[in-house]
Amino acid sequence: MLLFIGERKLSKYVVKFSPDNKTVNVEDGKTIAESADIVGIAIDSPCGGNGTCGKCKVIVSAGNLEPPNEAEETFFTEDELKEGYKLACQTLVTCDMEVFVPEDSRIRAIKILSTGTGREVRLHPNISKVYVELSEQTLERQISDFANIKEVIKSKFPNITIELEMLRALPAILRPSKFKVTLVLDGNKLIGVEPGDTTKKNYGVAIDIGTTTVVSTVVDLNTGNDLAVASALNTQATHGADVVSRINYTIENEYGLEELGDRVMQVINQITEYACAEARVDNKNVYEVTIVGNTTMTHLFLKVPVRSLAVMPYVGVFSDPVEVSASKLGLNVNPCANVFVLPNIAGFVGADTVGVILASALNRSETIKLAIDIGTNGEVALGSNKKLLTCSTAAGPAFEGAMITHGMRGAPGAIERIQLTDRPVYQVIGGGKPIGICGSGLIDIVAEMLRLGIVDDTGRMAGLDDLDLPPELMKYIRRNDEYGLHLVLYESEERNIVITQKDVRQVQLAKGAIKAGIEILMRKLGIKLEDVDEVLLAGAFGNYIRKENAIRIGLIPDFPMDKVHFIGNAASAGSKMALMSKEAREEAVIISKSTEYVELATDPNFQNEFMDAMMFPTEQ
Ligand code: FES
Secondary structure, eight states, X not given: OEEEETTEEEEEEEEEEETTTEEEEEETTOBHXXXXXXXXXXXXXXXXXXXXXXXXXXXXXXSOOOOOOHHHHHHSOHHHHHHXXXXXXXXXXXXXEEEEOOGGGBOOOOOOOOOBOOOOOOOBOSEEEEEEEOOOOOSSSOOOHHHHHHHHHTTTSTTOEEOHHHHHHHHHHHTTTTXXXXXXEETTEEEEXXXXXXXXXXXXXXXXXXXXXXXXXXXXXXXXXXXXXXXXXXXXXXXXXXXXXXXXXXXXXXXXXXXXXHHHHHHHHHHHHHHHHXXXXXXXXXXXXXEEEOHHHXXXXXXXXXXXXXXXXXXXXXXXXXXXXXXXXXOSSOTTOEXXXXXXXXXXXXXXXXXXXXXHTGGGOSSEEEEEEESSSEEEEEEOSSOEEEEEEOOHHHHTTTTSTTBOOSSTTEEXXXXXXXXXXXXXXXXXXXXXXOHHHHHHHHHHHHHTTSBOTTXXXXXXXXXXXXXXXXXXXXXXXTTEEEEEEEEOSSOEEEEEHHHHHHHHHHHHHHHHHHHHHHHXXXXXXXXXXXXXXXXXXXXXXXXXXXXXXXXXXXXXXXXXXXXEXXXXXXXXXXXXXXXXXXXXXXXXXXXXXXXXXXXXXXXHHHHHHHSOOOOO
16 A cells, blocks of 8 residues: 655555454554564564574465565475565565464563562661641741741651752642641652651562563562562563663664663553552552662663663663652652662673672672572672672573574463473473473473483484484484474474474573583682582572473582572562662662672683583583
8 A cells, every 4th residue: 555645655554463453554664573563462582683583483474575585594494485484573564464473473471480589678668758747837936838847857857858849749738638747758858748647558669670571569668568569571572582682772773772761661660550459559659669670671771871781891871879750760659759770780790680699698698609590691699798709691592492493481381391201291381282492491301301312411412323212202303304303392283392403502502601600700719619508599580490400401500409599589589678678778789889790701711611511511
């Protein structure tokens, strides 16, 4: 369809998406993925639309298609190309189209671990609520409204300040409430005045912005109790699964920074609204918000440019905590609420790692502990109260399902556990038929393949003639043109799920990165594995893996099982601690300044260490 606007000829095409039955009009230059995004269909894009992951496949059933490009020829068979298979990120809309978006090409609600183990802290929030009954103003006692307030609380809060907006609002609150009001103080700043006694309604929200998921916890600041937790996918994921893709998006698109900032704010507002409703809390009674996230996420949240994180020496714009009022950010809580963004340690070790250290008390430990946060990136922290080192490893993509033939995130339909008996025996998130395999399933299957000799210590898959396995199981090990040598985990008319040699290599790369990071930190600290007292596994993903299999593939050090502990979403727990305690907040600042960041890329041993770490441990 062609529209003529004045002199200008503007092409508008109609794209109809099924099975959603949604239609969108788009101009020239939009891809199918961008068109789907407009109507709220989130197509998975782990590689950020670079055409290198093959996860954004769609089927174009009507419309003239451009010939397949190189990426599409790589990911699709000839038959699939004939059927109209296209990569949504690579296909420009150049005519009216009908596009089918398969279930496994969508970003689905994933299994999110929202809670973590935090250390007990003394309840001492930054926000105080004080009920006061102001004395009468008379001709004999001509005292201004604000001076009247200052007078009544001067013994507890000697030097309070007020901003212009609050001053303007005072008369309309004080008089109708007969001067019986609750003062809301952020430290010494008067940020709210509420009619009557509302001291029982004092709430805060702790937010954890992950690259993949966002978690919001509503906390009663009078008791320290969690009232409700809500979580959702970070919708920035439509512009790439990892931070590098997101940074690039802001560099390549004029309004990219604005868009990614808006996207995460929208998610935060949605889940916070939901959690407040669950807790029966009016979001206008939320006066304090704390934020953790990796350095890229906290920058994007504040819409601070991230370009400098992509070029040497990979530094952010800020590393100290940032405090700003909610109204300046568009955060839907009380407009005067104070938003406290925890400090970062380095360009690739952010406030989320500060949260993990705070929650796990690594910085206070008398003995040496190792914390591994296995998320989209793998951050590692090692040390004790004497010295603490940290690094960031490029571990994420494989364990998040990217770059794995049938990989997916831990969403319904993912194989999350698997064993090989005389056949693959698996457990699927949400039950039903599997549609892919997620990180924990991947660790299981590689451990099983090692156990049975299907894969050797170098990661090489044994040839069909070299295997000595029960005939029933041998039926699942095959070779064909599409996948080469592979293990079939599931097959049906609809789909096959397989593990290929390439997938095993991806697992080796990911676990090798984490292991190399651990080795280098141990060397820098001058310790051996025996000196480590405890291994703590943090992160949404960490809790779902089987320790013995993670050790078998060498993802975590070979360590007595009883000394390996899951601490859940410790970053979120750290955010909550900072919400509840001013002292914890100060401790977070000390952690960010005293933890030494180790840049792996410049370590002369990294390449050798990485090559060694890619090998699977030899079974004792
Ligand atoms: Fe399209 Fe990766 S190939 S998003």
